[in-house]
Amino acid sequence: MKALILVGGYGTRLRPLTLTKPKPLVEFCNKPMVLHQIEALAEVGVTHVILAVSYLSDMLQREMEVEAKRLGIKITISQETEPLGTAGPLALARDHLQVENEPFFVLNSDVICEFPFNDMIKFHKEHNCEGTIVFLLAGPLALARDHLQVENEPFFVLNSDVICEFPFNDMIKFHKEHNCEGTIVVTKVDEPSKYGVVVYEQNTGKIDRFVEKPREYVSNKINAGLYIFNPAILNRIELRPTSIEKEIFPAMASDKQLYAFELKGFWMDVGQPKDYLTGMGLYLNFARSSMPDRLSRDNGTVGNVLVDPTAKIGERCRIGPNVVIGPRVIIQDGVCLKNCTILADSLVKSHSWIANCIIGWRCNIGQWVRMENTSVLGLDVSVQDELFINGGIILPHKAISESVSEPKILI
Incomplete structure (x- = not known):
């Protein structure tokens, strides 16, 4: 199985740290941000990780060569020469993602959570549609098209600054059960009016629509920046600046090809200092119960x-x-x-x-x-x-x- 991690941004919110090091390599709890995700993906059987990058790629390449050998996986750098939004990198990695016609993960690189990948896989397979949201992005998908289409199997997509427990096995199971194009991981927030929220069937997870900063309560679940997609999603994306949230996801939901997987446990986008520190506290609390010896x-x-x-x-x-x-x-x-x-x-x-x-x-x-x-x-x-x-x-x-x-x- 494959995964695409979106690390194409310049990390401006986390400056001055990112002036001398790409954001994915900034340490979070004594480990580079992106390595939290890569290790969790490797644990659930992902063998090929594609990093959609736009700057300081040489430094990232050197670091990832070492980690690829240590983990026994393949890590590919997919370089953006111009900003492609949040879906373009998928198209750019198309050849890597389509090879085995299996679902793939998509992640934002600065999200930290419990990473429920196994639950996501299970849920995605149950609904058997194009996509599942753990509640990204279209240009990087187009850019990575050649990597993602090679084996015609599902693939992960992740935002690089998300931290959580990464339940990838559960994500895979869920994705295979619904058997549609996509699975999006969603997480609960206390003030949904500040976000774009996801409205979906509670019993099945099938997404009905997206509502941007609702004035009245319609949902308290937001996009968590973790996804599994079938390669069929790549046919929806052109190699141009594209917003997956505003252009691709609504079309998939209209076609009943997109499902939501509810994240349990902590989650934080650690892309700016205040949230970095909050996420650090959440991660340490999680470590207290799950790996106290650390x-x-x-x-x-x-x-x-x-x-x-x-x-x-x-x-x-x-x-x-x-x-x-x-x-x-x-x-x-x-x-x-x-x-x-x-x-x-x-x-x-x-x-x-x-x-x-x-x-x-x-x-x-x-x-x-x-x-x-x-x-x-x-x-x-x-x-x-x-x-x-x-x-x-x-x-x-x-x-x-x-x-x-x-x-x-x-x-």
């Missing part, structure tokens, strides 16, 4: 804390709750960290206090620094002693010598 139980940790084995933490620190510390990070004595992530090779000197922040790679935080309010530091930023950083977005290679009392971007 979390730290050392003295000084409070709540859910993930620490890379190569990191060093000093004495009399208070770490947590909801903290991730990356490889080779050094935390000196008396440091307090809450709801934050410290990326690889950074140094936090003694008695500093950091809350609700993302500290980029190779940063140097001085003594007695206070940092809060979703501050984000890019690569190789240094902050002098005794400064206050309040909501600062600091670009790579900056040396900060004055406090930032109000949220702003430091270029």
Whole structure:
């Protein structure tokens, strides 16, 4: 089985981190975002993953060659030379997706959830139509057409910044049961009026229509950025900028070829700093119940804390709750960290206090620094002693010598 992961965006919402590294390679809970999805796909038998990319593809190619060998799968880079919307990459990968005439997954690369792929497969097979939504995108599909059509089997499509439990086996089962063109994963939200919602039959999952930001309640389920499609969907998509949500999905629903698979458990689009931190907390809570051995139980940790084995933490620190510390990070004595992530090779000197922040790679935080309010530091930023950083977005290679009392971007 195959999967297409949509990583074509420039990651502007997650800058300054994405100024020096493509968003799919930005670490989320000590693992590149896209690797959460690729590993979950490999576990359910996906043997070929296509990445629809538009920038920094050389860096992504090098990293993925290593991971492909480790996982024993094939990873193909499908390059967009111009923006193709959310469906075009499917057409571009057509030859890869159509080979075995089986359903395929489509994912957004920045979505983190429990990834219910097995449930999706089961559900998609039950309705036996073109598509199932876990509630994307048409240009990348057209671009990947040659990859997706090779074996004429269903394929996954994923948004690259989604994090969840990835229930791929359940998705496959569901998709094969309905036997239509598509399965879309949908997730429940508290304020549906802020989103485009999906209206579908509760007993079967068959999608009736889509409603954009409804003023009155019609549904509280939204597109979660995970899909399985049969290769037949590629015949609906031309190699041009195309919105799968606005052009392709409504047509599939009208033809009764699209089904919704309800996601259980946590879900978050982690494509911007505030949501990244929220998603980190959800993921760590999930890890507490599903893989508790990964979390730290050392003295000084409070709540859910993930620490890379190569990191060093000093004495009399208070770490947590909801903290991730990356490889080779050094935390000196008396440091307090809450709801934050410290990326690889950074140094936090003694008695500093950091809350609700993302500290980029190779940063140097001085003594007695206070940092809060979703501050984000890019690569190789240094902050002098005794400064206050309040909501600062600091670009790579900056040396900060004055406090930032109000949220702003430091270029």
